[in-house]
């Protein structure tokens with residue numbers, strides 16, 4: 098007896114729903130550039146009075162993820178305190194994106210300045226933001242994100 102047990106089921110339209118990736122929608126908002134105050138020019142005209150702001154590229158605004166907080170270290174000015182450099186804590190934008198509700202940083206007490214730094218470096222726990230994500234510092238968050 099010869100049995101042909103070959104059954105090839107036709108597979109048509111089996112690709113439905115494939116490739117549906119649920120990308121997490123990250124909301125970004127255009128905030129006024131702290132360093133140039135929205136003028137798009139270098140705040141101090143270090144190169145020339147007409148030189149383009151290195152933070153926003155001359156746009157006057159910077160796209161920032163929401164929610165965000167004002168940079169405590171430079172108080173939103175985007176300028177490194179007592180210098181003409183861009184704020185290294187926030188990159189000159191003047192704000193820090195946060196994950197959500199962020200309590201005051203216990204290390205710098207919200208000032209954004211490292212209390213143990215003689216040179217007035219920004220607080221490494223909150224990176225100058227003055228706030229930390231709920232449940233820990235930014236440093237520990239970075240360590241955990243390596244899934």
Ligand SMILES: [Zn+2]
Nearest residue numbers: 130133150153
């Ligand atoms: Zn700018």
Ligand SMILES: [Zn+2]
Nearest residue numbers: 168171184187
């Ligand atoms: Zn700053």
Ligand SMILES: [Zn+2]
Nearest residue numbers: 202205220223
């Ligand atoms: Zn801090």
